[in-house]
Amino acid sequence: MTVDATATSVSGVNIKSSQNRLLIKNGRIVNDDGIEEADVYIEDGIIKQVGRNLIIPGGTRTIDAAGKLVMPGGIDPHTHFELEMMGAKTADDFYKGTRAAVAGGTTTIIDFVLPEKGQSLLEAYANWREKADNKVCCDYGLHVGVTWWSPAVQKEMKQLVSEQYGVNSFKMFMAYRNTWMLDDYDLYCAIETCAELKALPQVHAENGHIIARNTEKLLAAGVTRPEGHQLSRDEEVESEAVNRACVIANQANSPLYIVHMMSKSAVRALQLARNKQKQPVYGETLAATVGTDGTHYRNSCFRHAAAHVLSPPLRPDPSTPQAMVEALADDHLQLIGSDNCTFHEKDKEIGKGNFSKIPNGVNGVEDRMTILWQKGVNTGIMDPCRFVAVTSSSAAKIFNLWPQKGRVAVNSDADIVVWDPRLEKTITAASHKQAVDFNIFEGQHVVGGPQYVIVNGRVCLDDGELRVVEGLGKFLKTPINSPYVYGEQNLSHGDHDLLEPLSRDSPDRVNGSSVPT
Numbered sequence: 001m002t003v004d005a006t007a008t009s010v011s012g013v014n015i016k017s018s019q020n021r022l023l024i025k026n027g028r029i030v031n032d033d034g035i036e037e038a039d040v041y042i043e044d045g046i047i048k049q050v051g052r053n054l055i056i057p058g059g060t061r062t063i064d065a066a067g068k069l070v071m072p073g074g075i076d077p078h079t080h081f082e083l084e085m086m087g088a089k090t091a092d093d094f095y096k097g098t099r100a101a102v103a104g105g106t107t108t109i110i111d112f113v114l115p116e117k118g119q120s121l122l123e124a125y126a127n128w129r130e131k132a133d134n135k136v137c138c139d140y141g142l143h144v145g146v147t148w149w150s151p152a153v154q155k156e157m158k159q160l161v162s163e164q165y166g167v168n169s170f171k172m173f174m175a176y177r178n179t180w181m182l183d184d185y186d187l188y189c190a191i192e193t194c195a196e197l198k199a200l201p202q203v204h205a206e207n208g209h210i211i212a213r214n215t216e217k218l219l220a221a222g223v224t225r226p227e228g229h230q231l232s233r234d235e236e237v238e239s240e241a242v243n244r245a246c247v248i249a250n251q252a253n254s255p256l257y258i259v260h261m262m263s264k265s266a267v268r269a270l271q272l273a274r275n276k277q278k279q280p281v282y283g284e285t286l287a288a289t290v291g292t293d294g295t296h297y298r299n300s301c302f303r304h305a306a307a308h309v310l311s312p313p314l315r316p317d318p319s320t321p322q323a324m325v326e327a328l329a330d331d332h333l334q335l336i337g338s339d340n341c342t343f344h345e346k347d348k349e350i351g352k353g354n355f356s357k358i359p360n361g362v363n364g365v366e367d368r369m370t371i372l373w374q375k376g377v378n379t380g381i382m383d384p385c386r387f388v389a390v391t392s393s394s395a396a397k398i399f400n401l402w403p404q405k406g407r408v409a410v411n412s413d414a415d416i417v418v419w420d421p422r423l424e425k426t427i428t429a430a431s432h433k434q435a436v437d438f439n440i441f442e443g444q445h446v447v448g449g450p451q452y453v454i455v456n457g458r459v460c461l462d463d464g465e466l467r468v469v470e471g472l473g474k475f476l477k478t479p480i481n482s483p484y485v486y487g488e489q490n491l492s493h494g495d496h497d498l499l500e501p502l503s504r505d506s507p508d509r510v511n512g513s514s515v516p517t
C-alpha cells in the first residue's frame with residue numbers, strides 16, 4: 001500500500017482515528033441549488049452538522065475557510081485507468097489516477113469495464129474490481145461496456161444490476177468498428193434491456209462505418225499523421241450518430257446518456273432530441289473539449305499532435321471550447337467528465353505512420369475542475385452553483401449516488417473541496433500528479449483551485465500537500481432506478497424543498513446566477 005510521505009500513519013485505523021473529527025469554519029457552502037454562509041462539522045467520514053455556532057467536541061481539527069468556497073467533491077463520471085486498448089495500456093493506474101483526481105478536487109470517479117468482444121461481462125467486471133479495489137485513493141463506481149450482443153450478454157446485464165454487483169449504467173459503442181462497435185439492431189436491443197432494468201444506457205456516438213471508409217481513403221492518399229484522425233471523423237459523423245442514438249432510445253422508450261460530446265453540431269442534435277423525446281437524454285462533455293481544440297493535430301511534433309488524439313476528436317473550430325462551456329451553463333449539456341485515458345509517448349508512437357493506430361485518449365482527471373473554473377466561472381459564463389452541478393451533483397443524481405455524494409449537507413459523505421478562487425498555477429506535465437508524460441493543457445495559467453480536499457472525512461489535500469492513501473477509497477454500488485432518470489419520485493432533501501428532478505425541459509438558464517445569495 002502506497003502512502004504519501006506526509007501522511008500521518010500507514011495503518012488505516014490510525015489514519016482514520018486521527019482524522020475523524022473536522023470542522024470547516026467561515027466558508028461559503030456552494031451546492032447546485034444555493035449558497036450559504038455556514039460551518040460544516042464532520043465525524044467518522046459523514047457530515048454531521050451544517051450551520052453557525054455549532055457545538056463541537058474537543059480534539060476537533062479546524063480548517064479556516066474564510067474567503068473560500070466549500071463545495072461537494074468533484075465526481076468524474078468518465079475515466080479509464082489501467083485500460084488496455086489498441087496495443088497499449090494506459091499510463092495512469094487506479095492509484096496514480098485517483099491520486100491525481102484528488103489533487104484536482106475530484107473525490108469520486110466512475111470507470112469503465114470494457115470486455116473484449118465475446119468475453120463475459122461478469123469476468124471483465126471481476127478483473128476491474130481486482131485492479132481497482134486495493135489501489136483507489138477515493139471512492140469509485142463502474143459502468144460496464146456492452147461490446148457484443150447475445151442472450152448471454154443480456155442475462156449478465158441482469159446480474160450486473162443486482163445489489164451484488166451494483167452496476168446501473170452500460171456503455172455501447174457506435175464506433176471502434178473492429179473491436180467494440182454494435183450494429184443498430186444490437187444497439188437497440190441493448191438500450192431496450194437497459195430500460196427494462198431501469199439502468200442507464202450510454203453511447204459513444206460516432207458513425208463507425210463512415211470512419212472506417214474515410215480512414216481507408218485518407219491512408220491511401222498518403223495522409224498518415226494525426227490530423228488524419230480528425231479528418232476521418234468530422235462533426236457530422238458525430239452528430240449523425242447522436243441523432244441516431246436518440247431515435248433508437250426514443251423507439252425503445254428509454255433514457256439515454258451520450259458520453260464525450262465534442263462538437264457544436266452534436267450539441268444541436270442533442271437539443272433537438274431533448275425537446276421531443278419521451279425520456280430524458282443527458283449530454284456529457286470533457287475537460288479537453290472546453291480546455292483545448294483540434295488545431296493541435298497539425299503540430300509538427302508527433303508527440304504533441306498524437307497526445308490530443310481521442311474519439312470523437314477535438315474540433316478545429318476555435319469557437320468550440322467556449323460554445324461547450326456555454327452549453328454546460330445553459331443546461332444544453334448536463335455534465336463534464338475527463339475521459340482520462342492516457343498513453344505515454346512510446347505508446348502513442350504505435351501510430352507513427354498510421355494515425356488510425358494511435359491509442360485514443362487524453363488526460364483530464366486532475367485538471368477537469370480547474371480548467372472549467374477558469375473557462376466557465378472566471379469568464380462569468382457560469383455561476384459557482386452551476387459549476388457544482390456539472391462537476392459533481394448532476395453526476396450524483398444521474399448515477400443515483402445523490403445525496404450521499406454531490407452535496408454538502410447533513411448525512412452526506414464528507415467528500416468536500418475547500419476551493420480557493422484566488423489560487424493560481426500554471427499547468428505542466430512536469431508538475432502534474434498524473435503518471436503520463438504529457439499534459440494537453442501544458443502552459444495554461446489557471447486561477448482558482450482546491451486548497452483542501454476531504455475524502456470520506458480524511459484531509460487528503462492539506463493546504464496544498466497531497467496526503468492520499470492507496471486503497472482508502474471503496475467501491476460504490478450505483479443502484480438502478482435513479483429518481484432523476486426514471487422520475488418515479490422526487491427526493492426531498494432535509495430542509496430543502498422538493499428538488500426538481502434533472503429534467504430535459506428544465507428552463508434554459510439565463511447566464512449569471514439565479515441562486516439566492
Ligand SMILES: C[C@@H](CNC(N)=O)C(=O)O
Binds near residue numbers: 204260310
Ligand atoms: C475507449 C475510450 C477512449 N477514449 C477516447 N474517447 O478516445 C472512449 O472511447 O471513451
Ligand SMILES: [Zn+2]
Binds near residue numbers: 204259260311
Ligand atoms: Zn467512447
Ligand SMILES: [Zn+2]
Binds near residue numbers: 301302303304
Ligand atoms: Zn513536442
Ligand SMILES: [Zn+2]
Binds near residue numbers: 079080341
Ligand atoms: Zn472513455
